[in-house]
Amino acid sequence: MINKLIQNIQKTNAPIVVGLDPMLNYIPPHIQKRAFAEFGETLEGAAEAIWQYNKEIVDAVYDLIPAVKPQIAMYEQFGIEGLKAFQKTVNYCKEKNLVVIGDIKRGDIGSTSEAYAVGHLGKVQVGSKRYSCFDEDFVTVNPYLGSDGIKPFVDVCKEEKKGLFILVKTSNQSSGEFQDRLIDGKPLYEHVGEKVAKWGEDCMGDSYSYIGAVVGATYPKMGEILRKIMPKSFILVPGYGAQGGKAEDLKPYFNEDGLGAIINSSRGIIAAYKQEAYKHFGETAFADASRQAVLDMIADINQAIGR
């Protein structure tokens, strides 16, 4: 799947990923109204609004981008109905040949991590049958529990040729509270980065490992160091745009081959129509605003990284 991600990036010349993190207040009123007219102001109605919103955005941008990253929390908050919309979104994006990164940030002890890995990347056994459930291509994983919480994910990735992005340095303001603390003279995130490089060693695609890392755009100096610590790991970079990360800071996240990083934008794309720059599209053409925002983001990043 890392090979497919790279192919998709090369085909689109766009090292970006669109975060499908729908909040109800991003969704234009006409879509909410239509969904609520059919299902009432219910969880089902909310899920339908999310799905219609996602579908229209995906239809408008899929030819420009290599991948999407649905954030499962935004669906899970609407319970079972929300998770159905998550599943529908994953499946639809895969039909459109997009690589799907499930932003699930799971992680637990061995047997439990195995269950998550099976449910999101692998196949679960039921009697004599096997089923894929959420079936993303990559998922994000939390490393706090150490190797035996990660290994079951790695095992399933090997079997299914899928991949991981392991949290190393997150984009949020208080990420440094634990991640930046010095251990033997090096911040915790570097120690985690070293482990990511090691975990990824025997899961190599053609040029990069299946096992990648999450490093926030908001910490470019750290990105530079981590790039060197994990030369064969793809870096998923959240925090561009709405969270404050700038394109000119992104160069250090890439290798000299112009690969090695994929930059996420969520709100900046899916709710583009709410921004001053794209307001003229209007609410009904929100997906056209998203398309323009994708084009602008690609240009912004490619210029900054000299691609």
Place this chain on the structure above:
Amino acid sequence: MINKLIQNIQKTNAPIVVGLDPMLNYIPPHIQKRAFAEFGETLEGAAEAIWQYNKEIVDAVYDLIPAVKPQIAMYEQFGIEGLKAFQKTVNYCKEKNLVVIGDIKRGDIGSTSEAYAVGHLGKVQVGSKRYSCFDEDFVTVNPYLGSDGIKPFVDVCKEEKKGLFILVKTSNQSSGEFQDRLIDGKPLYEHVGEKVAKWGEDCMGDSYSYIGAVVGATYPKMGEILRKIMPKSFILVPGYGAQGGKAEDLKPYFNEDGLGAIINSSRGIIAAYKQEAYKHFGETAFADASRQAVLDMIADINQAIGR
């Protein structure tokens, strides 16, 4: 909810929690057969088997215990159908007046943690209506992202009078890989423990905080230190029994009032009928085996802690 947890513990004289972590291979063949006869070897069939298994165990033990801890991964691996069984289990246990600790180990940046908190502990807004979705009483949370990933959970807990158990020192073998590393002369888990104590300060129930911690039974020396660092935090202790934690090691997790800790056993209870000691119950009376295992666990722990 911390007050209710303490009341339930005092009423049952049992500082324990039963982990409802069903694996299909724990479920006796007659239950699987019945479910598959009705729904086929499908995800729905697996979910039905899990639900029937859980229900029979809960019916057999609910009067003996204060709380249950369903591990969501074991349900999530069966996709939407599995999560429906999770929800059914949560609701059923609450009907039985059990405190429900959702072992979900979520944690993300601010707005995303908020979505998880809303979906699992709070109410989500849909138009003019508000809905509770998974509606557990407590959830487990991962601290790797720092305060701004925890705060949205704390805020929802304050509003709903619910609670958290934040991962401090986990029970698994490689938990020390990051958690034990020394920072300013103290292991990371102590730094996290200090934060837990601080986060919990303004969320006090009558005698304990709503904000608790997870500390594995497999590390009693660390438990002793953490007990002192977080005097007002309840400690959820996994790792007793099947994972190797012994009753005599559990004393340091408790305060002098005999409270402050709740010991989890999952496999040891729900799959008791598979153990040598309870084999004589037979597969069809698996729930009676679970009841006996609960009684034995309570006696074992109360004796060890001198309760």
